[in-house]
Amino acid sequence: MTPTAPEGGAETAGLICAACDRPLVVGRVRASYLGQSFPVDLPRCPGCGFVYVSEDLAGGKMLAVEQALEDK
Amino acid sequence: MDAEQVKLWEGRCVEEQPPACVAACPLHLDVRAMMGKTAAGDFAGAFAVYARFIPFPAIVAHVCDHPCEASCRRAEAGGGLAISALERACVEEAHVGSRRQPQRNRRPKRVAVVGAGLAGLAAAHDLALKGHAVTVFEADAHPLERLHRDFDADRLPPSAIAADLGGLAMLGVEIRCRSRIGAGDGPLGLDTLLEAHDAVLLALGPGPALAFSGSLPLDGDGRIAADPATSATVLPKVFSTGRLLGSDGAYSPIRSVHDGRRAGESIERFLQGASLTAARSDEGAGPSSLHVNIAAHGSVPPVVAADPSRGFDRTEAMAEAARCFPCRCLECVKACDYLAHHGSYPKRYVREIYNNDGIVMGNRKSNRMIDGCTLCGQCAEICPTGLDMGEVCLDARRSMVARDKMPPSHHDFALRAMAFARSPAATLARHRPGRGTSAAVFFPGCQLTASAPDQVVAAWDHLDARLPGGVGLMLDCCGAPAEWAGRVVLHAEVRASLAASWEALGRPRVITACSTCLQMFTRHHPEIAAESLWTVLAAVGLPDGPRPAVPAPLAIHDPCTTRGVPAVQRAVRGLAATLGVEVVELGGADLGPCCGFGGLAEFADRPVADRIVARRIGESALDYLAYCATCRDVFARAGKRTLHLGDLIFAGAGADPAGRPDPGPSARRAARLGLVRRLKRERWGETMDEPSPSLALTVPDAVRLDMERKLILIEDVAQVIARAEATGAKLKTPETGRFVANHRIGEVTFWVDYAVADGGFVVARAWAHRMQVEAEP
């Protein structure tokens, strides 16, 4: 998860925010852990801002970043 | 971590001690490395090792009196290695002349060496390598006269002497023969020499030494007396090789070389203005404290050269060198997959862990190593000096917690589970119904309660029936997770609350089903008399009644927390015998590994914990007999048919307790709650509100197992869905018609992909992360 690279764009395909009935689009969000915070591009609802973290991202790059921060 | 303690720990691991052969060589030639390269056919590499330690490789290979051979540990398994003959083989195969270059020395000094014997030339060699200008004065017509005299050309070919003298010349050493140095200030007098040189080494035997007796005292051997530690004589700038080590009378070429090397080292220190005595490591031959498990090696006879007069050929040399074990300890590493996984051995690990502890800014690379240890004590049991890596890791964990450097993900789940097991709905501390006192209290432990609640009830009833004075019941957690996680404060809190419950019951004797609970009580509650259920049962006898049939023998796995508690191990075997069950040992009650749950290792490093389990369950094809609920469930989870001793006693006929699956963490929680409710209702006649109906949730087995691996509880998933359905905050996937929702519980965000079906929900997958993500405002 390089801080600003677009992430998981392909995985937005088809996901729709149920509350706003709008498809997710990749946009700038803020990720934070253990007092560190940085911008990252993830699929989110343009209406309510619901951010989607895919299983692959959670168990892959995001996990690696979490572990790196835990070992700092 | 305390630096002194760390040094003590490091000092206990003998793995880096030199093997016997290296210790016995006055020059500490790395015989082990040389044998390894020779065995691999790398003669050039072997020779390079040799030449790095030995100043005159060609000569020494032929004349060395090889004290190493007598000490070789292979002697105990077939016969010691022919190290000297192998050195000759390497020289034959790969002598390339000296490639060593003198160091560039910014302030080279001038050194005179008197006497071109092995000792004098060894000192000249070492000092020339350091970049000094060395001149050797020899009274005879040739250097190394004694070698020519003592060894015939068959034993020491003139070509070998020529090769090594050539090497010396390449280093710039000048040898002036027919130059007899005497006392006084003549052209070849010592005083004149001292004026022209920064240091003088007298490397003389007893005869020539007499010439200096006017100015220098002689020792009992008639040599010029020198300080045995420093080679210094009574005159400034003058050193003597003397005979530095106590001599047994016999001439030893290798010891002469060593004498010269030590004198050279002293002169180098003198020239640098450094201490002659501080931190010297050239004391010469000594014993080895490296531990070697000789019994693990089969006997292999020595290789005999086809033509003894020519020595080993290539193939023979490789075969003989391959008889080197090589000597290593690594006993703990061979036994423990966790220690093996990290690629080194405890001496290094202790240092790495200590360094990790001291990092202020930067990466703590050893965190997972520190938290991946099961704290099971197997290494300490195996180690010749009893080094306990668990003690080291626990100390490091406490230090991490104290400084708020513990990675939160490592122990969160386990500590949440502990908090649940200690919550009011999951705990109980009561006298037997209708009694106001308890002589004893049964403490089954949270794991047995979660894994086999019926067994808890049956055992409690049986104890109460057999023991006088009433047996109360305490359903609670012993605090092991807090202790293992290094949470000193939390652990103290658990201890205090346990002590209070026990006080309230009138300080009864405590009977534990779980050996971890027993260990916690014994270690941390000296005020409480605690005993194992198994020793109690051995004393009071077993209940009658039908029992599961056990047609075949069982291989017994002792939980790591019974290590060093033989009374419990024996009681369990006795009970098995009483039950008519044949038990097969798995290599010793005290020597086995942990099931991976100990030390919370499986939460911090699941792959390594899995490896430990896989190896353990592979040790025998028989069904296993465990007497810790966690061990049993972990093995069951890995697919090993495993019985709990309590199953054999209390499960009743017709059951197949070895086939009982691991309930998994969600069902464990439900079982704890269920048992408390059931006992309150059935035994104490309490009426209770029915728990609010939970979501109609379907979690297919494959999904549940995947969730367990990811440390996601069914309860977590239920919360995510309940919230999504209540608020409508969820995503939908039009193709599948399923929903995806999340919810943050504690420090973790849980995600669920689920379908709505027949008034309920079917979970397709779940995942989690700790990082928080929010749309930027």
Ligand code: SF4
């Ligand atoms: S077996 Fe190998 S390492 Fe051990 S003492 Fe003999 S030569 Fe040295």
Ligand code: SF4
């Ligand atoms: S058993 Fe392990 S810790 Fe003990 S001396 Fe050998 S290598 Fe070192």
Ligand SMILES: [Zn+2]
């Ligand atoms: Zn929305």
